[in-house]
Amino acid sequence: MIITANELKTKGISFVEKILKKYREAYISVRGKPKFVILPIEEYEKLKEAELEKIIKEAEEDYKAGRIIKETAEEHIKRLGI
Incomplete structure (x- = not known):
């Protein structure tokens, strides 16, 4: 799942938690390119x-x-x- 930096900024960590319940990992894209990965600890x-x-x-x-x-x-x- 790809989350844009803007989505992260506007929707916050609760949005990330929701995504991680459904997917094993999430990518944060910056200017349309995957830049970071979020994983459960x-x-x-x-x-x-x-x-x-x-x-x-x-x-x-x-x-x-x-x-x-x-x-x-x-x-x-x-x-x-x-």
Whole structure:
């Protein structure tokens, strides 16, 4: 479902809540182009959890493949140029 920025401005959050009861997500369009996505917090948390699981899996694969660097915190900061 696409909501225009003007609809959001004039109809408010109650309009968004009504839309989200019917649809899983809503897009906010600005000047005719989708710009933002609104999700119920539960959906957002599922996405964040899936993202974290993917990052952990990638880190485990890197570790198993030996794509790691062992260094002190000071060495790490120096390598990053901080």
